[in-house]
Amino acid sequence: MTSSFSNLSLAEPLARAVAEMGYESMTPIQAQAIPVVLTGKDVMGAAQTGTGKTAAFSLPLLQRLLKHENSSTSPARHPVRALVLLPTRELADQVAQQIALYAKHTKLRSTVVFGGMDMKPQTLELKKGVEVLVATPGRLLDHIEAKNAVLNQVEYVVLDEADRMLDIGFLPDLQRILSYLPKQRTTLLFSATFSPEIKRLAGSYLQDPVTIEVARPNETASTVEQHFYSAGDEDKRRAVHQVLRSREIKQAFIFVNSKLGCARLARSLEREGLKTAALHGDKSQDERLKALDAFKQGAVDLLVCTDVAARGLDIKDVPAVFNFDVPFNAEDYVHRIGRTGRAGASGLAVTLVSGSDARLVADIEKLLKKKIEIEALEYDEDRPRGRINDGRRHWRDAEGDEPGQGAGRSERSARAPRSPSRYAPAAPRDPFFDQPYETPADAPKPSWEAAERPSTGRVSPNIKPKRKVAALFKAQDSVA
Numbered sequence: 001m002t003s004s005f006s007n008l009s010l011a012e013p014l015a016r017a018v019a020e021m022g023y024e025s026m027t028p029i030q031a032q033a034i035p036v037v038l039t040g041k042d043v044m045g046a047a048q049t050g051t052g053k054t055a056a057f058s059l060p061l062l063q064r065l066l067k068h069e070n071s072s073t074s075p076a077r078h079p080v081r082a083l084v085l086l087p088t089r090e091l092a093d094q095v096a097q098q099i100a101l102y103a104k105h106t107k108l109r110s111t112v113v114f115g116g117m118d119m120k121p122q123t124l125e126l127k128k129g130v131e132v133l134v135a136t137p138g139r140l141l142d143h144i145e146a147k148n149a150v151l152n153q154v155e156y157v158v159l160d161e162a163d164r165m166l167d168i169g170f171l172p173d174l175q176r177i178l179s180y181l182p183k184q185r186t187t188l189l190f191s192a193t194f195s196p197e198i199k200r201l202a203g204s205y206l207q208d209p210v211t212i213e214v215a216r217p218n219e220t221a222s223t224v225e226q227h228f229y230s231a232g233d234e235d236k237r238r239a240v241h242q243v244l245r246s247r248e249i250k251q252a253f254i255f256v257n258s259k260l261g262c263a264r265l266a267r268s269l270e271r272e273g274l275k276t277a278a279l280h281g282d283k284s285q286d287e288r289l290k291a292l293d294a295f296k297q298g299a300v301d302l303l304v305c306t307d308v309a310a311r312g313l314d315i316k317d318v319p320a321v322f323n324f325d326v327p328f329n330a331e332d333y334v335h336r337i338g339r340t341g342r343a344g345a346s347g348l349a350v351t352l353v354s355g356s357d358a359r360l361v362a363d364i365e366k367l368l369k370k371k372i373e374i375e376a377l378e379y380d381e382d383r384p385r386g387r388i389n390d391g392r393r394h395w396r397d398a399e400g401d402e403p404g405q406g407a408g409r410s411e412r413s414a415r416a417p418r419s420p421s422r423y424a425p426a427a428p429r430d431p432f433f434d435q436p437y438e439t440p441a442d443a444p445k446p447s448w449e450a451a452e453r454p455s456t457g458r459v460s461p462n463i464k465p466k467r468k469v470a471a472l473f474k475a476q477d478s479v480a
């Protein structure tokens with residue numbers, strides 16, 4: 001099987017769009033799925049996000065829709081021919097953007113509808129007529145009920161991230177939507193896992209599907225360095241700070257299990273001086289897109305998110321992922337840490353494990369078929385400071401020490417190896433070090449002091465401004 005797009009005989013407008021995207025060769029899911037979808041067969045694909053599966057289904061689908069291409073202004077000439085269903089607004093938005101790019105040199109129209117946004121602009125788009133409709137199930141049903149979307153000419157339906165749609169409880173909505181579609185159609189189902197529920201769904205709605213599997217759900221990239229640190233709930237934020245500081249990490253995803261926990265943690269980390277945004281289901285669409293954009297631009301360093309909100313986000317090269325909560329579902333562990341160490345880059349995945357998480361960790365062990373070692377995390381502030389017993393000068397045991405400054409370094413090195421580049425070899429014994437140490441007047445502030453919460457400046461969108469109660473009293477006093 002070749003992996004070059006040029007051997008696919010894609011129509012010129014599609015081939016041109018692919019070339020403009022800069023894709024050189026097909027990803028494994030594309031190499032396997034595109035030829036099958038081009039034949040019009042149903043497909044059941046096991047592929048995670050980040051594998052290129054959007055192009056895997058949308059390129060052949062667009063190719064087969066080209067026969068309907070027309071430049072008529074009549075909406076009747078542009079009925080919905082392909083429906084792509086996704087579990088979240090972000091995913092729907094991302095997939096719609098990709099489809100629009102692939103279709104940009106064709107006359108095929110596409111649009112996206114999802115909840116949390118005004119229905120009116122979506123209605124206008126739908127009324128103009130679109131060949132490819134990307135949607136989340138709930139909002140699509142709203143449009144069907146309002147008679148904005150008519151699905152009786154759909155030839156292709158894609159159930160993307162189907163396992164996640166079932167997890168969220170979209171099955172009844174999916175069943176209703178599928179009941180509006182013609183029986184004669186091609187159905188493509190993509191899911192990270194083939195659970196019994198997914199197989200049942202496929203059994204009911206797919207006809208003789210070709211099964212394509214490219215990445216098993218229990219595979220984690222070998223480029224991800226995984227650590228499980230023991231941390232009580234009260235120590236977890238401190239652990240995040242410690243890892244960020246000691247590994248010099250610039251940006252990270254932090255996963256939590258609940259929306260409430262997500263909002264709270266984002267607020268706390270923001271108060272502690274970290275540029276943080278929260279991404280969870282209760283955020284408005286506008287807030288979510290802004291948070292994502294801020295992270296992509298580097299204006300936000302930490303994105304605290306729930307699994308549903310983060311699934312499939314097209315953010316590459318996140319240097320680290322924290323599991324602030326051990327996920328309830330072991331497969332989510334694989335999804336979460338799949339955000340880092342992509343495309344051969346090295347990544348770090350840190351899971352903070354509290355006393356009550358033993359069963360969840362055991363589930364991950366079972367899925368990964370690997371023994372997990374729970375490590376103790378060493379905190380800078382717990383290391384001994386002050387005079388080291390070898391009679392040498394005091395030194396500051398924290399980042400910000402200058403190379404060679406710490407003559408007592410060997411004791412610390414035994415406890416936690418530091419990056420060799422940051423520290424010079426141990427200094428030879430010198431009478432100078434037998435004198436009591438005095439801080440030079442112009443010594444730089446140690447980083448643990450410098451990193452204290454900034455007193456002024458930027459206020460996060462997560463923090464609601466506090467009412468200035470004292471100021472109010474003063475105002476009343478002056479009236480009285």
Ligand code: AMP
Binds near residue numbers: 023024048049051
């Ligand atoms: P997906 O898994 O569809 O969300 O795609 C993940 C990312 O891979 C997107 O940013 C795509 O633009 C990109 N991508 C898709 N196909 C290819 C390809 N053949 N070569 C390089 N990048 C690709």
